[in-house]
Amino acid sequence: MTARTVLRKEWRLLRADRALRIALGLFGVLLVYALANGVVWTRFQERNIESAQTQNVERAAGFAEELAHIEAGGEPASQFADPRSPFVMGGSSGSHTATLEPGPLSVLAVGQSDLLPYYYDVNIYTNESTLQQNGEVENPVNLMAGRFDLTFVVVYLLPLLVLALSFNVLSAERERGTLALTLSQPVRVRSIVAAKLAFRAMLAVGLVLAVAVVGLLATGGAGSPGRMLLWCGAVVAYALFWFALAAWVNTLRRTSAWNATVLVGAWLVLVVVLPAAINIAADLLHPLPSRVEMITVQREASNEAVNSRSELLARYLEDHPEMAEGVVADDPGFGALSWAATDAVNQQVEVVTAEHDARRAEQIRLVRRYRYLSPALLAQDVIIDAAGTGDARYAHFRDQVRVFAEEWREFFVPAILADEQMTASVLPQVPTYRAVEEDPGDAARRTAAPLTVLGGLVLLVGMGAGVGLGRVRGAD
Amino acid sequence: MLGRLYPRAANVGLRNTLLVSRRQIGTMRDDRYVLFLLALVVSLGVVSVLGARHHTASEAEQRARYQALVERQWAEQPDRHPHRVIHYGFLVFREEAPLAFFDPGVGPYAGTSLFLEGHRQNAASFGDARHATGMLRFGRLTPATVLGLLLPLLVVAAGFASVSGERERGTLRLLLAQGATPGQIMGGKVLGIGALALAAALPIGLVTATFAAVGGEGQTSVTRLLALAAGYVAYLTGWVLLTVWVSSRRASSRAALVQLVAIWVALCVAAPRLGASLAATLHPIPSRAQFTAQVEEAQRGVGDSHNPDDPFFSALRDEYLARYEVDSVEELPINWGGVVSREGEEVTSRINEEQRQELLAAHRRQDGVLAWFGLLSPYLAARDLSMAAAGTGTEAVEAFRAQAEAHRYDIIQRLNDLHVHEIRYENDRAQRIARQEWTRFPVFQPNSPSLRRALTDRPQSLTALGLWIVVPLAGLGLGRRQLPRVGVDGSGS
Numbered sequence: 010m011t012a013r014t015v016l017r018k019e020w021r022l023l024r025a026d027r028a029l030r031i032a033l034g035l036f037g038v039l040l041v042y043a044l045a046n047g048v049v050w051t052r053f054q055e056r057n058i059e060s061a062q063t064q065n066v067e068r069a070a071g072f073a074e075e076l077a078h079i080e081a082g083g084e085p086a087s088q089f090a091d092p093r094s095p096f097v098m099g100g101s102s103g104s105h106t107a108t109l110e111p112g113p114l115s116v117l118a119v120g121q122s123d124l125l126p127y128y129y130d131v132n133i134y135t136n137e138s139t140l141q142q143n144g145e146v147e148n149p150v151n152l153m154a155g156r157f158d159l160t161f162v163v164v165y166l167l168p169l170l171v172l173a174l175s176f177n178v179l180s181a182e183r184e185r186g187t188l189a190l191t192l193s194q195p196v197r198v199r200s201i202v203a204a205k206l207a208f209r210a211m212l213a214v215g216l217v218l219a220v221a222v223v224g225l226l227a228t229g230g231a232g233s234p235g236r237m238l239l240w241c242g243a244v245v246a247y248a249l250f251w252f253a254l255a256a257w258v259n260t261l262r263r264t265s266a267w268n269a270t271v272l273v274g275a276w277l278v279l280v281v282v283l284p285a286a287i288n289i290a291a292d293l294l295h296p297l298p299s300r301v302e303m304i305t306v307q308r309e310a311s312n313e314a315v316n317s318r319s320e321l322l323a324r325y326l327e328d329h330p331e332m333a334e335g336v337v338a339d340d341p342g343f344g345a346l347s348w349a350a351t352d353a354v355n356q357q358v359e360v361v362t363a364e365h366d367a368r369r370a371e372q373i374r375l376v377r378r379y380r381y382l383s384p385a386l387l388a389q390d391v392i393i394d395a396a397g398t399g400d401a402r403y404a405h406f407r408d409q410v411r412v413f414a415e416e417w418r419e420f421f422v423p424a425i426l427a428d429e430q431m432t433a434s435v436l437p438q439v440p441t442y443r444a445v446e447e448d449p450g451d452a453a454r455r456t457a458a459p460l461t462v463l464g465g466l467v468l469l470v471g472m473g474a475g476v477g478l479g480r481v482r483g484a485d
Numbered sequence: 486m487l488g489r490l491y492p493r494a495a496n497v498g499l500r501n502t503l504l505v506s507r508r509q510i511g512t513m514r515d516d517r518y519v520l521f522l523l524a525l526v527v528s529l530g531v532v533s534v535l536g537a538r539h540h541t542a543s544e545a546e547q548r549a550r551y552q553a554l555v556e557r558q559w560a561e562q563p564d565r566h567p568h569r570v571i572h573y574g575f576l577v578f579r580e581e582a583p584l585a586f587f588d589p590g591v592g593p594y595a596g597t598s599l600f601l602e603g604h605r606q607n608a609a610s611f612g613d614a615r616h617a618t619g620m621l622r623f624g625r626l627t628p629a630t631v632l633g634l635l636l637p638l639l640v641v642a643a644g645f646a647s648v649s650g651e652r653e654r655g656t657l658r659l660l661l662a663q664g665a666t667p668g669q670i671m672g673g674k675v676l677g678i679g680a681l682a683l684a685a686a687l688p689i690g691l692v693t694a695t696f697a698a699v700g701g702e703g704q705t706s707v708t709r710l711l712a713l714a715a716g717y718v719a720y721l722t723g724w725v726l727l728t729v730w731v732s733s734r735r736a737s738s739r740a741a742l743v744q745l746v747a748i749w750v751a752l753c754v755a756a757p758r759l760g761a762s763l764a765a766t767l768h769p770i771p772s773r774a775q776f777t778a779q780v781e782e783a784q785r786g787v788g789d790s791h792n793p794d795d796p797f798f799s800a801l802r803d804e805y806l807a808r809y810e811v812d813s814v815e816e817l818p819i820n821w822g823g824v825v826s827r828e829g830e831e832v833t834s835r836i837n838e839e840q841r842q843e844l845l846a847a848h849r850r851q852d853g854v855l856a857w858f859g860l861l862s863p864y865l866a867a868r869d870l871s872m873a874a875a876g877t878g879t880e881a882v883e884a885f886r887a888q889a890e891a892h893r894y895d896i897i898q899r900l901n902d903l904h905v906h907e908i909r910y911e912n913d914r915a916q917r918i919a920r921q922e923w924t925r926f927p928v929f930q931p932n933s934p935s936l937r938r939a940l941t942d943r944p945q946s947l948t949a950l951g952l953w954i955v956v957p958l959a960g961l962g963l964g965r966r967q968l969p970r971v972g973v974d975g976s977g978s
Contacts, residue, residue: 161758173743266739270518289536289626292536301598304576308555
């Protein structure tokens with residue numbers, strides 16, 4: 010009896026099983042729907058990024074037009090938004106929006122991208138607290154539910170399909186009485202179970218990968234083969250873990266019903282209970298520093314920095330040019346003074362936030378160790394990191410925005426301090442944000458450890474199953 | 486034997502039902518797997534109460550402390566120009582409902598702090614979830630998830646073989662032969678499994694009630710606790726009925742288990758996300774940038790309070806000049822700058838609020854889709870009602886926002902009135918309001934929406950929970966005559 014015979018027999022068996030056919034079909038439909046959801050969400054982000062970039066260009070063009078008009082002897086349209094002032098051109102009305110393209114495999118994994126900002130308006134007032142604030146408009150109910158994306162289908166539902174396909178891979182033969190018959194032939198149990206599981210694995214994993222790859226190619230997102238490989242590796246390892254677990258449980262020589270109960274129990278513990286329990290344990294053991302505290306301290310810091318002068322005087326004047334009327338002319342150093350106040354605030358806020366961030370990073374580092382407790386957590390972590398929708402890529406983006414904001418300030422602040430006026434000739438030199446995508450190797454390095462552990466788990470459980478199968482005799 | 490056990494039980498039907506329920510309890514007590522699951526669910530429930538209680542208590546303590554600090558900072562401001570105070574602003578923190586430790590609801594996904602200042606309506610920022618890791622997307626173990634997600638599985642594990650097991654062992658025929666009717670058998674099974682569910686839920690409920698009482702919220706908490714208890718009892722009753730129904734319809738216990746687990750996965754795991762993604766597709770929400778652009782667009786149409794040459798404000802100036810019968814704003818007995826600021830605030834606030842309401846209406850349309858989806862998934866309905874009873878639903882978040890906005894408007898206009906009446910137009914900026922004035926401002930005291938409101942706003946969820954009991958009950962009732970025949974002629978295998 011060759012592997013081909015087993016495969017052919019398996020194919021006939023599966024075709025005959027109506028429930029499995031329905032399950033597979035339903036799974037396929039869910040995969041496609043999840044992919045469609047990912048595509049819709051990715052397109053939505055892309056449209057927003059595009060419109061932000063258009064607005065960047067339009068703002069610059071508007072300034073150019075107005076400056077040309079002024080140079081030709083005209084009056085500024087509004088004396089309160091005179092682009093010649095560096096406070097205007099570099100301020101909030103002249104903001105440049107820095108954007109982060111959706112992750113390379115964002116259609117496959119929404120990940121954290123619905124929670125973390127992917128664009129920031131950068132101007133001279135951008136500081137740590139603006140990086141953390143984003144006026145949230147998404148429906149919290151939807152955020153709570155999470156998205157129905159391919160990652161959800163893979164992490165939660167794929168194991169169930171795997172278990173449905175393999176919980177009775179051996180026990181059914183025994184219950185039907187065909188095991189003794191099969192083993193009367195010169196063939197080993199191990200090879201038969203391996204062939205059967207290989208067939209089912211190809212079916213289940215093949216379905217997922219096919220939908221993912223086709224979806225990616227169809228949406229033009231195949232530009233990152235390294236990430237794609239990581240994504241596939243995580244999916245395959247995760248699915249194999251469940252196959253190995255099912256094989257191992259089958260070697261315990263219990264009934265199919267017992268196998269089913271235990272395997273569903275394992276799914277429940279590893280996918281639902283353990284992650285939820287870890288989250289609550291993490292809260293208790295490594296509480297994140299309170300944001301409430303940080304906000305208040307930031308505010309206090311700002312207040313102290315400007316107690317003698319008006320708080321954020323520059324911004325205040327931008328909002329209220331009518332109040333500044335006469336002041337700027339009478340007092341040439343006014344711009345520099347008010348910038349000094351703003352700068353003092355930024356410095357304070359930076360100190361407070363850096364401290365808070367350091368504490369937070371430490372706690373998160375500790376919490377992230379717990380992901381090794383559940384293959385579901387490991388798989389999700391690798392999958393969203395590979396897709397570029399994990400926390401790391403967004404942190405990388407924020408770092409770049411910080412650098413860009415610094416560059417922006419360095420461009421406008423000297424003019425503010427020197428009380429200079431901006432002209433049309435500086436417009437082409439105004440910094441623009443150029444995203445530097447993180448090196449794909451970074452994602453590979455970050456996911457190396459979890460992926461190795463996941464692979465190790467597969468080997469371990471698979472070996473356990475192999476040893477157990479070696480002991481199975483036809484007379485059992 | 487029956488006569489000895491229940492000598493005074495006049496009603497034979499009740500006697501038989503109780504007998505079957507005792508039998509079911511006995512079976513479950515001998516099942517180590519069920520006992521293990523019971524212990525697991527109870528301990529997870531109790532641990533989650535303790536953990537969540539600790540978490541929310543420290544958060545609440547922090548918020549209260551910093552709210553007090555912000556209020557003190559406000560009151561201790563030096564002599565200031567009122568417009569300076571408008572930009573100094575005020576910070577409010579959303580207080581979680583007393584029962585948030587039981588069911589945090591949408592709390593972690595909504596902003597917790599809101600900066601109130603002139604000219605703009607900020608959105609609440611700093612939702613908890615945005616500052617955690619991706620692991621949080623698996624959900625945090627809360628007492629509500631233990632009751633809503635895990636307890637149904639305990640019910641399934643304990644009851645999937647309740648009728649089909651008797652059938653497989655051949656004892657079902659015996660019971661029927663002894664004179665128990667199918668209705669009595671199934672009733673007894675329901676009672677037995679229900680007793681187990683109660684045994685699991687009761688400790689969790691008691692710990693919750695104890696902590697709620699320690700929190701000292703008094704009357705409101707008792708009604709909310711009762712509403713929560715009623716909701717979960719109804720939800721779990723539905724699961725018990727469904728389990729017995731499916732078990733009675735299936736020839737083999739294995740088939741019953743597979744079907745029940747599939748139902749659980751569909752209703753409790755897949756449905757919430759499917760519903761949310763369907764709602765998001767049907768009623769898309771603008772991005773933050775689009776929303777900001779919409780607001781700015783709407784503002785542009787009406788007038789710019791910072792541009793004294795704006796047509797809206799020149800009309801206003803003419804009106805004031807005519808009313809006071811003077812020729813220039815300098816001659817007005819009140820401060821024209823303050824008037825501009827006050828009128829401008831009114832206009833911008835109105836527009837902001839209109840735009841915000843439009844956005845919220847889109848949220849409500851999404852919630853509406855989810856509410857209808859709840860008719861298919863009792864878990865969604867139960868979760869919805871649980872949030873309502875705990876006071877952690879979207880309406881609580883929205884009530885906070887609306888009250889904070891009302892407070893903001895009130896404070897800003899009081900400051901503008903000070904500007905109009907207490908500050909002279911001439912040499913406006915150099916003048917100050919004495920510091921004593923700041924302590925006379927009202928303190929922000931938000932109220933959470935009433936339980937009655939929260940529940941009456943959820944007719945679909947209430948209906949869904951009702952149907953969740955009625956449908957399996959009807960199934961049991963209609964199917965009881967077939968009970969002896971299932972599995973005999975190959976049906977239900």
